[in-house]
Amino acid sequence: MDKYGIEFIEIAEKKEKPQSDKMAFGKHFTDHMFVMEYEKDKGWHSPKIIPNEPILIDPAAMVFHYGQAVFEGLKAYRTEDNRILLFRPEKNFNRLNVSDERMCIPYIDVDLAVHALKELVKVDSEWVPDAPNTSLYIRPFVIATEAALGVHPSHNFKFMIIMSPVGPYYAVKGLEPVQIFVEDEYVRAVRGGIGFTKSSANYAISLKGQQKAIERGFAQVLWLDGIERKYIEEVGTMNVFFKINGELVTPELSGSILPGVTRDSVIALAKSWGMTVTERKISIDELFEAHEKGILEEAFGSGTAAVISPVGKFVMGDKEIIINNGKTGEFSQKVYDTLTGIQYGRIKDEFGWTVEVK
Known part of the structure; x- marks a missing residue:
């Protein structure tokens, strides 16, 4: 022992x-x-x-x-x-x-x-x-x-x-953007519930929306808040980020969103690069309006499995927006390369995040 x-x-x-x-x-x-x-x-x-x-x-x-x-x-x-x-x-x-x-x-x-x-x-x-x-x-x-x-x-x-x-999450073509279905029928979590936890029930309740998205040809589902049905929460099993007019925006931790480890790491990286990072409510309407104004530059999910998953398209009902011409953005790629570089020891860990097993 x-x-x-x-x-x-x-x-x-x-x-x-x-x-x-x-x-x-x-x-x-x-x-x-x-x-x-x-x-x-x-x-x-x-x-x-x-x-x-x-x-x-x-x-x-x-x-x-x-x-x-x-x-x-x-x-x-x-x-x-x-x-x-x-x-x-x-x-x-x-x-x-x-x-x-x-x-x-x-x-x-x-x-x-x-x-x-x-x-x-x-x-x-x-x-x-x-x-x-x-x-x-x-x-x-x-x-x-x-x-x-x-x-x-x-x-x-x-x-x-x-x-x-x-195996590698991106096995063939590298970091490739996915298409996301905006769920407006089912809800995943509400404040006061268990949305901020990694409880099994929290994931079981998301399966129906995920199944619906896959049946319609989408890789993931974008969840909206369970009360007003308009504020963005998570993408599938990942937190979500938007680069809007040079600023990095992510939904605030309101009690119904999982505080992701990768999410926290992305925020720390962006701030270390001198980027403005804002955690706040962001509605799906604001996202579509930002696209119409030409200031929605990038979108991506963050999580343990994929690290970074760029989003190339959002579809809600009969509306859709294509982000960065459906290509991986420069910032998304930089975050992915830096995080994976630290994880695999290719880049010096300036944050003290890695723990060696010896």
């Missing part, structure tokens, strides 16, 4: 690793996973790194019936000199605790969580791919495991970390 009492049980036979060109997102999983239990009278206990295998859980476990579950997403990157870097992991675990608090899940010690993650990545370091722009996707999550059908917060929980090697 180590200083946090993490027990290590090694897998008997290691699995075959997928080829770099066959690493579909979230389809292949590493040899080991981290597991820690919570009981009301004992707190969090029994941290272990064990073989990645199915878990035994009671059919009455409250996660199945009342949706008490939260998760996070981050990555490990292999550098050209064969180091392994994590990107702002403490930020993800702090945000996990924000989700925990809202979903009545006990606080998890951030130092322990980061340490456990580093130990898990070390154990399965061979799974961190070395092909260009590949990475190891990391999924920490918590589920309610108490077997009870009464509606109340669970007394038992399981905290787990699983990992999956993933």
